[in-house]
Amino acid sequence: MPVTADHRLEADRLAKLEAIAALGVDPWGRRFDGAQPIADVRALPITDDPMTGPEVRAAGRIFTHRKMGKIRFLDLVDRSGRIQVMVGQKQVDETSWAVAEQCDLGDLLAVVGRLGTTKAGELTIFAQTIQYQGKALLPHPDKWSGIEDTEFALRHRYLDFIYDPELRAKAVKRVQLLQFIRTWLAGRGFLEVETPVLQAIAGGAAARPFKTHHNALDIPLFLRIALELPLKKLLVAGFERVFEMSRVFRNEGISPKHNPEFTMLELYEAHGDYETMMELTESLIVGCVQTLGQGLEVEYGDVRVAFPPPWRRAAYGDLFREFVGVEMMDTDGVAQQARSLGIEPAGKDHDVLVHLLFEHKVEGHLHGPIFVFDYPAALCPLTKRKAGDPRLAERFELYVNNMELANAYTELNDPITQEATFRRQLAGLPEEESMAKMDDEFVKALKYGMPPAGGMGMGIDRLVMLLTNSQTIREVILFPLLRPELK
């Protein structure tokens, strides 16, 4: 099928594609066995004479080239590094030279040759044969300035990874972190499970869900906004230690810290509580920091975050008193403080006001890492009340650099209280910000007996941001959501 060129530059490259095909060479390449990572090639011992150097095989993309008559130097890049290749008309076979003459920046190439240095001292593969591995029909970005335009980069993410090595490195670090977390949790006896993404009731968090429809059943369904409820059903089911690290979806704004789909880790440990979760969370994150091999002091923007344990633990109420200046249980004091911030207290639940004040006046001080524990109970419908003080819930949030990184509870396993908290809609809280969504199926599961448990949830994207010094969530997501371009 003929390919049509949308642009003169594409037409130039199509002509070369045809020229390569005319040589009897498949312009889209074929299997090439034994390619050594370029970084490994670079580490090989060499001799003074390139003719006696080690024979190497490499495959990659043409990044730059310098043509000098009947000889050309090109820089080949693969996942591991970059190396110069010399292709001379007298040094390679006829077909290889003919192919080399049709090469453009961005094309894919495999090369067999001997490793040595040029007169200028550059480590070089002196090609004996080259195998064409594919054409770039569209011109790649400028070889030195790369991609500057954010929109172009986002719409051509695959190019962004080529021309922004830091972005690529972050993607690799993300994979390392996910692998570490999985291995670490498995080592502690946690079973990784997969629970439904499509749910009849999107519970477990306060967020607006994406809505879809199942045709055969003719029912509305939602994409999950959290992992919590099915995982707790698995505690009822007797799995005892489970985790899931996967996508959740929230139909809300996009910002430097929010992508509509993001990766959440949630884990549940039967017979634990929020204090066991603090220990677990601390060890897990310390392990994450160490696995990237950068020490326990991490640069983030213009601040340093110190992760050596133990981390500070502070009661929500104590922080509230310190930074708001009134007791969090002081109804009049809280209302007065709210008014001074321009928040009208009438018609709002006391605990809603408390948390608004907390967000305004306390969060900015939480450089962390710091565990903030014992939250106002009304905000926590899925959390066990504190022994001896039902106004508080056994919940903590881990703050690092003023950002909520993890959230954990002593899980509420009492179905009677659970049903009551599901039914209690807090005044002053928009419905999409409420976690109280009646879920009879979940309450029923609790009625069969869920063991006491600690549970923890962590935003993986935020963790990766923090540990890779990324200021936006886009930098740690392979393909961030973007409005499609209208044409």
Place this chain on the structure above:
RNA sequence: GGGGACGUAGCUCAACUGGCAGAGCAGCGGACUUUUAAUCCGUAGGUUCAGGGUUCGAGUCCCUGCGUCCCCA
């Protein structure tokens, strides 16, 4: 949702107060067997995001829309 900035050649960017749309890289043709952003000679490449308006004249000013980014809620 509100406010601000931006959108020019394939890429990176110029174009003064409104006055002939330009450069580097990439491309095309040529010279060159040791280059390192190779160099040199020549050449081509534009719906200035889209639509409307003001003006003798608009990339530039005004309006609307689209898109991206930033700040705020």
